[in-house]
Amino acid sequence: MTTTNARIRFQPAKVRIAIIGLLVVLAWVAMGYRLVQIQVFDAPVLAEEGLSQRLVSRDLAPQRGKIFDRNGDLLAMTVEAQSLFAVPNQIEEPLWVAQQIGGLLEADSERLFERLSSTRDFVYLKRQVDGVLAEDILGLGIRGVYAHPEPTRIYPAGEVASHVAGFVNIDGVGQEGLELVYDEELTGVPGRAEFERGLDGTPILQGISDIVPAVPGVDLNTTIDIPLQYQAQQACMEAVQRTRADNCWVVVLGVETGEILAMTGAPVFDPVSRQTLDPKCDRLEDPTECKMFSNFIVRGMYEPGSTQKLITVAAAIEEAEVAIGTTIAQVGDVLELRDDACRSAEDDLYGCYRDFKEHETRDMTVAEIFTRSSNVGTIMIADRLGQKRLVEYIEKFGLGRKTGVDYTVESPGVLNFAAGCETCWASAAIGYSVAASPLQMAAAYAAIGNDGNWITPHIVSSKTDVDGDTEVAGIETRQVVSSGTALLMRELLASVVERGTGVNAAVDGYRVGGKTGTANKLGSDGRYTDDTRASFVGMAPISDPKIVVAVVVDSPHFDYRTGGAAAAPVFADVMEQALHRLGVTPDGEER
Amino acid sequence: MTVRPAGQPAEGDRLRVLSGRRLRRPTVAPWMIMAIIAVVAFLGLGFARTSLDSSAFELAELNKSIAEQTALNRQLNLEIARLENPARISPLAEELGLVIPANIHQILVDLETAPPVVVERAGDGANQ
Numbered sequence A: 001m002t003t004t005n006a007r008i009r010f011q012p013a014k015v016r017i018a019i020i021g022l023l024v025v026l027a028w029v030a031m032g033y034r035l036v037q038i039q040v041f042d043a044p045v046l047a048e049e050g051l052s053q054r055l056v057s058r059d060l061a062p063q064r065g066k067i068f069d070r071n072g073d074l075l076a077m078t079v080e081a082q083s084l085f086a087v088p089n090q091i092e093e094p095l096w097v098a099q100q101i102g103g104l105l106e107a108d109s110e111r112l113f114e115r116l117s118s119t120r121d122f123v124y125l126k127r128q129v130d131g132v133l134a135e136d137i138l139g140l141g142i143r144g145v146y147a148h149p150e151p152t153r154i155y156p157a158g159e160v161a162s163h164v165a166g167f168v169n170i171d172g173v174g175q176e177g178l179e180l181v182y183d184e185e186l187t188g189v190p191g192r193a194e195f196e197r198g199l200d201g202t203p204i205l206q207g208i209s210d211i212v213p214a215v216p217g218v219d220l221n222t223t224i225d226i227p228l229q230y231q232a233q234q235a236c237m238e239a240v241q242r243t244r245a246d247n248c249w250v251v252v253l254g255v256e257t258g259e260i261l262a263m264t265g266a267p268v269f270d271p272v273s274r275q276t277l278d279p280k281c282d283r284l285e286d287p288t289e290c291k292m293f294s295n296f297i298v299r300g301m302y303e304p305g306s307t308q309k310l311i312t313v314a315a316a317i318e319e320a321e322v323a324i325g326t327t328i329a330q331v332g333d334v335l336e337l338r339d340d341a342c343r344s345a346e347d348d349l350y351g352c353y354r355d356f357k358e359h360e361t362r363d364m365t366v367a368e369i370f371t372r373s374s375n376v377g378t379i380m381i382a383d384r385l386g387q388k389r390l391v392e393y394i395e396k397f398g399l400g401r402k403t404g405v406d407y408t409v410e411s412p413g414v415l416n417f418a419a420g421c422e423t424c425w426a427s428a429a430i431g432y433s434v435a436a437s438p439l440q441m442a443a444a445y446a447a448i449g450n451d452g453n454w455i456t457p458h459i460v461s462s463k464t465d466v467d468g469d470t471e472v473a474g475i476e477t478r479q480v481v482s483s484g485t486a487l488l489m490r491e492l493l494a495s496v497v498e499r500g501t502g503v504n505a506a507v508d509g510y511r512v513g514g515k516t517g518t519a520n521k522l523g524s525d526g527r528y529t530d531d532t533r534a535s536f537v538g539m540a541p542i543s544d545p546k547i548v549v550a551v552v553v554d555s556p557h558f559d560y561r562t563g564g565a566a567a568a569p570v571f572a573d574v575m576e577q578a579l580h581r582l583g584v585t586p587d588g589e590e591r
Numbered sequence B: 001m002t003v004r005p006a007g008q009p010a011e012g013d014r015l016r017v018l019s020g021r022r023l024r025r026p027t028v029a030p031w032m033i034m035a036i037i038a039v040v041a042f043l044g045l046g047f048a049r050t051s052l053d054s055s056a057f058e059l060a061e062l063n064k065s066i067a068e069q070t071a072l073n074r075q076l077n078l079e080i081a082r083l084e085n086p087a088r089i090s091p092l093a094e095e096l097g098l099v100i101p102a103n104i105h106q107i108l109v110d111l112e113t114a115p116p117v118v119v120e121r122a123g124d125g126a127n128q
Helices: A012-041 A043-054 A094-105 A109-116 A131-138 A158-165 A177-181 A183-187 A226-243 A279-283 A305-318 A366-371 A375-385 A387-396 A424-429 A438-449 A483-499 A568-581 B030-084 B086-095 B122-127
Strands: A055-060 A074-086 A123-129 A145-154 A174-176 A191-196 A209-212 A219-222 A247-254 A260-266 A268-270 A275-277 A327-331 A334-336 A352-354 A362-365 A453-455 A460-465 A468-471 A477-479 A513-522 A528-540 A547-554
Touching: A012 A043, A043 A055, A074 A094, A074 A131, A074 A158, A074 B030, A094 A109, A094 A123, A094 A131, A109 A123, A123 A131, A123 A145, A131 A145, A158 A177, A158 A226, A158 A260, A158 A268, A158 B086, A174 A177, A174 A183, A177 A183, A226 A247, A226 A260, A226 A547, A226 A568, A226 B086, A247 A438, A247 A568, A260 A268, A260 A568, A305 A366, A305 A375, A305 A387, A305 A424, A305 A438, A305 A483, A305 A513, A305 A528, A327 A366, A327 A375, A334 A375, A352 A375, A362 A366, A366 A375, A366 A483, A375 A387, A375 A424, A387 A424, A438 A453, A438 A483, A438 A528, A438 A547, A483 A513, A483 A528, A513 A568, A528 A568, A547 A568, B030 B086
Parallel strands: none
Antiparallel strands: A055 A191, A074 A123, A074 A145, A191 A209, A219 A460, A247 A260, A247 A547, A268 A275, A327 A362, A334 A352, A453 A477, A460 A468, A513 A528, A528 A547
16 A cells, blocks of 8 residues: 555645644643643732732711701701812912912912922812812812812801800811810711722722721700800890900800700800901901900809809708898998908908998898898808808809819819918808809809709700710709708899899899899909909799809999999890790799 | 245345434534533623622712712701801891890780680681
């Protein structure tokens, strides 16, 4: 046969095909090897590397909680604003850009120009601007100017609630008021999101996604009534104008609940600009002097003057040392507890006590002493009580220690009974040698209104979180005097308004009770001056008190230096609004 | 009549070629089944993936819409709160001549002794 015997001949084409085939096979083998290497041996490492490039992690900022008034109206909330920034090396004409943007942002163009000309990679033009304004600026199409969303805190009630809500800084951290007290709870818990992203940065929908959602901050439901707060603020502003006082403070307290219904004063401040709203500030060269945010009602201390007599007389009645009708013999208008203390009317020393008005020495009942606000008579009552028991009752009524109100840096007040002070008890009996905050005084009066039960004043009634409402805890109640003593004291307070020093505090249709206070201020030399703090603390309706209002007017003009002239009209104004707001049934006669 | 045994059939007679095709039950090769399964699985997987992607897109759109509506809701609440601010309303009310009433009369009714008051609507009587 030819096939078996044929001589093998060299065929170049077949060799070439074989070589190419071999090369192709080798190439496939190499590719296969590489494939196996990538897909099998190196797979875990490469997969991890790839994932690390795609996987990004972001913090999820929680929504800061809102603050509401007692009617559900907003006092503070967080909304999204836009923060404008620039990349200076992308700005071609910084001067022109600064002029264009400066006008729209109401910012200093020169400072903007400096920022835009800097060598930094990133500069803020203005943070937290309104979205519409940001759109207007971005609409100019300036290269190198961008915006990113950023939360900003808004206070819809503005200055009306500034002394309650307080404010946060630009980074949303509480700095004052409830924003500071409840900062941690309002802030919430940040979340975290891990997800795969594509080349353009958008999340890959079916990729790895691990999201721990942020827990929003709790909402605070306060006891503040914004319309009443506004009325109180207006009344204070009018009082400052009328009496030419430095400032005025007012607090409205629910007698049976300890709820603070209003807490404000004059001047107030704008929580956004953080500037005191006072005409005086416009005339000051140094604007830092107009950064008065401190809430005097909680943090302030003043000698309460005659408003303190409520505690002295209540203690004496409770301890059965006197009754309302008890006659105190020979009550003069001057009392000297140290020799030669009253050497002249212009230069009293410690130990000299005078009544506000001169009168003949005569017998006076306890009721008359209280109604006429006799200092000498009250000291004589306190003498029967003794210093130990007087101090005991002052402390029981909450003076000299913090009330526990949910507000920052509360003042505990001062009880000055230093060892060796022979006259401090007498001073304390009439409201000197004792320093209290207006809130402490309001709470003490509320105890009398509440049948002798003292209640912790508070601003936040409940908190709302994802699990629902939670009532606030820590409201303390304690019996400081019997209900019988409280009833008698209420009648005495009513007599002060009906025929005593507090007639300006009367409210049409309601029986009102209260006490005036006029305390001379200490001068820089440590001696009392003619400058006063005029105050009035009272309650209504006397038959079943619902509301206590405390007013302090600081340094009124001499013509208005008494509590009856400066503070009582503010009290009447605020109390009337409060009674109507709460729909309290009248118990008095119409005038 | 004589009987003879039947003769053996000739070689050619035993193997006969029948005309026409023999009928067989149709069979499918295993590789084809596997291929069909693979194709169906591939298409199914693609469909499922597309459906999931589509749902994810819808979800993303819905989330975006929720975020927008929430932001709008916040803005509207804020607007309401600003409009309700007494510091804004009070000056406007004063401009319109509105004042807080000087004399507020409250009528107290003793519900235990006062006779019940029947209020009839105008339309009720006409119908009856």
